Amino acid sequence: DLPEEHQMFQKAIRDFAEKEVSLYVNECEDSHEMPMELFRKMGKLGYLCPSYPEEMGGGGLGKLGDCLLYEEVSRINAGIAGSIMIQGGVGTYAIYKHGTEKQINDCVIPVIKGEKITAFALSEPNAGSDAAALQSTAVKNGDTYVLNGTKMFITCSPKADFMIVAAYTDKSKGATGGVTLFIVEKGTPGLTVNKLHKIAMYPNEAGEVFLDECRIPVENVIGEVGKGFRYLMQTLAAGRIVHSSLSVGLAQAAYEASLEHAKTRVQFGKPIGCNQGIAFKISRMAIDIEAARWMTYRAAWLLDNGRECNTEASMAKVMSSETCVNIGNEAMQIHGGYGFMTDSPIQRFWRDSRTRTVTEGTTEIQLTVIARALGLKPS
Ligand code: COS
Numbered sequence: 001d002l003p004e005e006h007q008m009f010q011k012a013i014r015d016f017a018e019k020e021v022s023l024y025v026n027e028c029e030d031s032h033e034m035p036m037e038l039f040r041k042m043g044k045l046g047y048l049c050p051s052y053p054e055e056m057g058g059g060g061l062g063k064l065g066d067c068l069l070y071e072e073v074s075r076i077n078a079g080i081a082g083s084i085m086i087q088g089g090v091g092t093y094a095i096y097k098h099g100t101e102k103q104i105n106d107c108v109i110p111v112i113k114g115e116k117i118t119a120f121a122l123s124e125p126n127a128g129s130d131a132a133a134l135q136s137t138a139v140k141n142g143d144t145y146v147l148n149g150t151k152m153f154i155t156c157s158p159k160a161d162f163m164i165v166a167a168y169t170d171k172s173k174g175a176t177g178g179v180t181l182f183i184v185e186k187g188t189p190g191l192t193v194n195k196l197h198k199i200a201m202y203p204n205e206a207g208e209v210f211l212d213e214c215r216i217p218v219e220n221v222i223g224e225v226g227k228g229f230r231y232l233m234q235t236l237a238a239g240r241i242v243h244s245s246l247s248v249g250l251a252q253a254a255y256e257a258s259l260e261h262a263k264t265r266v267q268f269g270k271p272i273g274c275n276q277g278i279a280f281k282i283s284r285m286a287i288d289i290e291a292a293r294w295m296t297y298r299a300a301w302l303l304d305n306g307r308e309c310n311t312e313a314s315m316a317k318v319m320s321s322e323t324c325v326n327i328g329n330e331a332m333q334i335h336g337g338y339g340f341m342t343d344s345p346i347q348r349f350w351r352d353s354r355t356r357t358v359t360e361g362t363t364e365i366q367l368t369v370i371a372r373a374l375g376l377k378p379s
């Protein structure tokens with residue numbers, strides 16, 4: 001079982017998601033915008049960042065708490081869950097772990113309260129899976145750094161009040177010695193964001209971020225200069241765990257709809273679930289969700305207990321995202337023509353689920369991480 005306090009939180013957040021998050025689904029799916037009002041509401045209730053300590057306004061529930069939140073919100077809407085996930089996840093994690101007290105007060109705490117929005121700007125047009133290939137640069141000039149570069153597919157960037165930006169401060173030292181993380185605030189001269197248009201996860205707004213001679217005070221360096229790539233890897237491992245919980249929640253939604261349809265849709269004089277072909281699909285869904293959920297919780301538990309979790313995070317990511325894609329696909333098959341209708345949630349589950357094996361580190365990257373841990377060197 002989950003610990004008692006986590007069970008209580010799970011119950012509360014499930015109730016909140018069903019009653020409150022559901023109110024924003026149609027509006028966000030139509031507008032392709034994040035629900036800013038919901039963020040503020042959740043911040044006030046202390047629901048936005050359950051992993052952070054209570055003294056900071058969080059729930060003190062560790063990554064396992066984050067997983068429960070994203071799973072329940074994703075069961076209602078994966079796009080909204082995706083935007084929330086950035087806030088207590090990759091968008092603040094490096095500041096929380098390595099930032100100064102001032103950075104935590106100025107950035108992390110307002111995010112926990114739902115007063116500020118953050119984004120995590122790592123990927124670039126030529127640096128997706130190959131994170132070390134990033135080309136953004138930061139050159140020290142007196143008490144500022146001058147940042148130049150382009151960031152791609154940056155979730156929440158169109159609404160971000162600040163973002164964590166990765167750039168090379170010294171290319172000659174390679175990624176592990178030459179990358180530094182910065183806090184770049186909205187309104188910084190030279191910073192522009194161009195909203196991108198996607199086929200899925202509509203409320204999870206994404207943008208292309210341009211940094212043109214952006215002057216950033218040295219106080220906005222996160223942690224130590226040159227340690228950024230290590231912080232990124234740490235951020236991504238934790239990010240893979242919570243990403244998994246979002247996949248579990250979305251798969252759960254598609255499974256529940258499919259189970260209901262299998263019981264109520266009558267063809268040839270009996271519910272379609274009486275056909276072995278359909279019943280077995282539903283059984284498979286139940287098995288895969290069970291496995292993905294517990295792999296995700298276990299990876300979160302390892303992280304919360306200070307244990308090594310890189311491999312388990314990648315394993316959970318592969319299991320949960322592939323489960324989600326498969327279940328999204330099978331849900332479409334089970335629902336037949338009804339699933340294709342734009343007012344059906346099934347087409348949304350199908351579209352949203354397809355993103356899971358691509359975002360936050362592709363399946364191929366996770367398999368590479370796992371293979372390396374097994375002593376193999378796939379190239
Ligand atoms: N915590 C702290 N440090 C970590 C770490 C973690 N969880 N994981 C790795 N590191 C360290 C390593 O120990 C290594 O340090 P040393 O050089 O001192 O040994 C350093 O970080 C670099 O790790 P690695 O050697 O594995 O780096 P690579 O360049 O070989 O990384 C992969 C290759 C593919 C793993 C990396 O580029 C990656 O994760 N790519 C996917 C990026 C991604 O997910 N993009 C989507 C982002 S959407 S938010």
